[in-house]
Amino acid sequence: MAQIDRIYLMQLFVKIIHLGTFSAAADKMGIAASKATKDIQQLEKDLGSVLLNRSTRSIGITNAGELYYDAAMEILASYDGLLDNLNYIKNRxxxxxxxxxxxxxxxxxxxxxxxxxxxxxxxxxxxxxxxxxxxxxxxxxxxxxxxxxxxxxxxxxxxxxxxxRSVLCASTEYIKKNTLPEQLSDLEKLDYITFSHSENTYNRLEFDYQGSLQSITLTGSLTFNSKKSVYDAVVRHQGAAVLPNYIVQQGIEEGTLVTLLPGYSLQSKxxxxxxxxxxxxxxxxxxxxxxxxxxxxx
Missing domain, CATH: 3.40.190.10 (Periplasmic binding protein-like II)
Structure with a gap:
């Protein structure tokens, strides 16, 4: 069996594992489902091992199949890298x-x-x-x-x-109607918009301030599990929130958003x-x- 055929068989087997069916893998590979079945049967015959347990409802991988899968992933990754590097050498x-x-x-x-x-x-x-x-x-x-x-x-x-970096901010219009905070406790006077993936409606914020760690827990008047929704609430003057710098930087530069407590730096990743x-x-x-x-x- 030619080397290219072995690469094809590895690709086919990996696709079957990832997609869960012969037909889906065959469709992805651009071949007939019957050919995919026949080729895997030939592969198992050549290896002398059953790689897949088949039933009318599902496909299960055997211990031998796990070994073959792990090795195939290694070889295919190396093969892809080889092609990348050969093409790169050719300046393409x-x-x-x-x-x-x-x-x-x-x-x-x-x-x-x-x-x-x-x-x-x-x-x-x-x-x-x-x-x-x-x-x-x-x-x-x-x-x-x-x-x-x-x-x-x-x-x-x-x-x-x-x-x-994250930024504690609000819209300029919102701040005009409320008090600009000067210390952490002032944040409790503002409407706070919470980002949460759980039932919690509060966020614990940790800041670096003049070399010390300070924190405050704020309860949200609005809570979303989407940072985009939190951002939309802020630009619609609903309150203050912590948001990534990359989404608010333009608004801050244009003056439509304002950074709150700029002397306090939020902990970042x-x-x-x-x-x-x-x-x-x-x-x-x-x-x-x-x-x-x-x-x-x-």
């Missing part, structure tokens, strides 16, 4: 890049950079998935995951992109690009991470 960056990022940051910050990168490297195909869920890069076959976090025991390689050991030598992955890092304002 090509290949498919699969990335994920938080929804708001992805839409506001990353999408314009994707357009610019695509313009610079038109032969590159980019698949961007924006979600606030934490993904398994290996299982989901993601090349790069951008996340805001305090780096601790991450299972992946990482490269810092920028500081994820950093944005990182996470990638696997399998992708550390990929020209495409490295080029895109460097491009984002060089074009995101810290």
């Amino acid at each position: 960056l090509t290949g498919e890049l699969r990335i994920t990022a938080p929804e708001l940051w992805g839409n506001i910050v990353l999408t314009p950079l994707v357009f610019e990168f695509k313009k610079k490297y038109p032969d590159v195909s980019i698949r961007a998935s924006y979600s606030n869920d934490i993904v398994d890069l290996i299982r989901e076959n993601i090349h790069i995951a951008f996340r805001s976090t305090n780096l601790t025991n991450e299972p992946y390689l990482s490269k810092r992109i920028s500081t994820d 950093n944005f990182y690009a996470f990638y696997t050991q399998r992708k550390k030598d990929s020209a495409l992955v490295g080029k895109f991470i460097d491009f984002v890092q060089n074009n995101v304002t810290d």
